[in-house]
Amino acid sequence: MIRLGSADAAALGGAAPVLHGIDLALAAGEQIAVIGASGAGKTTLLSLLALMQAPLAGRLELDGTDPWAQSRSERQRLRAGIALAPQQPPLPPRQRVAVAVLAARLPGMSLARSLRTLWSPPDAPLAQAALEQLGVADKLWQRVDRLSGGERQRVGLARLLVSDARLWLADEPLAALDPARAEMALTALRRNAAERGAALVCSLHQVDLALKHFPRVVALRAGRIVFDGPPGGIDEDLLDELYRSQDESAPELAPLPQPVPLPQAMCR
Numbered sequence: 001m002i003r004l005g006s007a008d009a010a011a012l013g014g015a016a017p018v019l020h021g022i023d024l025a026l027a028a029g030e031q032i033a034v035i036g037a038s039g040a041g042k043t044t045l046l047s048l049l050a051l052m053q054a055p056l057a058g059r060l061e062l063d064g065t066d067p068w069a070q071s072r073s074e075r076q077r078l079r080a081g082i083a084l085a086p087q088q089p090p091l092p093p094r095q096r097v098a099v100a101v102l103a104a105r106l107p108g109m110s111l112a113r114s115l116r117t118l119w120s121p122p123d124a125p126l127a128q129a130a131l132e133q134l135g136v137a138d139k140l141w142q143r144v145d146r147l148s149g150g151e152r153q154r155v156g157l158a159r160l161l162v163s164d165a166r167l168w169l170a171d172e173p174l175a176a177l178d179p180a181r182a183e184m185a186l187t188a189l190r191r192n193a194a195e196r197g198a199a200l201v202c203s204l205h206q207v208d209l210a211l212k213h214f215p216r217v218v219a220l221r222a223g224r225i226v227f228d229g230p231p232g233g234i235d236e237d238l239l240d241e242l243y244r245s246q247d248e249s250a251p252e253l254a255p256l257p258q259p260v261p262l263p264q265a266m267c268r
């Protein structure tokens, strides 16, 4: 379905490569977790898969063709088949949750239906069902700017659940969730993607959940894939290598300056 070959990429807004020689093939309906320390390149990898930017070098193919060799409008059409839930979903603050969720379906709608959805959503039960699976059904008519961080994140995930996309990308979807809700969200994402036949790529900091829930795990270290396979192939040594603190190579900090004694008069 989508394939990267020897791809280098810069972070969004950056110029220098932070991903190097990425080889990754994702089949239709496949589910993978991407793990790696902060700054390893997970978000950048998702931005490549979301067609938000072209590789600096190497190849990206979607169904055997290079989207970056297509016209802008054709690329726009291809993007409509890909849904990305960013770490912080950019939801319009005054919008109702129902509308914010159903906006994920706009790319496939006629103009008339889009306008009705934005004004008085006819598919509200669909949004309600998605929110229910994430434990926030009671927020259906709440304004987005009245949500907590964790609720907001789940509204962002509900957008994936209702979308017609065939590739779902979730960037650290559990970052603002407590352990019980994180399990719930991951279960809902995986089940719905499987039912819809959508491929799912989740970047995760919760390694235990990545290993427990996903049949395939891709591990990034410093912009390179150092593991790609079933979770059983990941051992303690690899985890140590992945998350070895950057501090090990950090220069020693200079001692803090001694406090300056205050004049006696100021201490009384």
Ligand SMILES: Nc1ncnc2c1ncn2[C@@H]1O[C@H](COP(=O)(O)OP(=O)(O)OP(=O)(O)O)[C@@H](O)[C@H]1O
Pocket: 011, 012, 013, 014, 015, 018, 036, 037, 038, 039, 040, 041, 042, 043, 044, 045
């Ligand atoms: N706008 C930018 N310009 C230059 N470099 C950037 C920019 N944004 C991110 N980077 C760098 O690109 C590298 C990869 O960042 P990326 O956000 O892909 O990592 P990540 O694995 O998703 O990190 P995290 O887990 O902290 O979200 C990091 O070293 C980061 O500092």
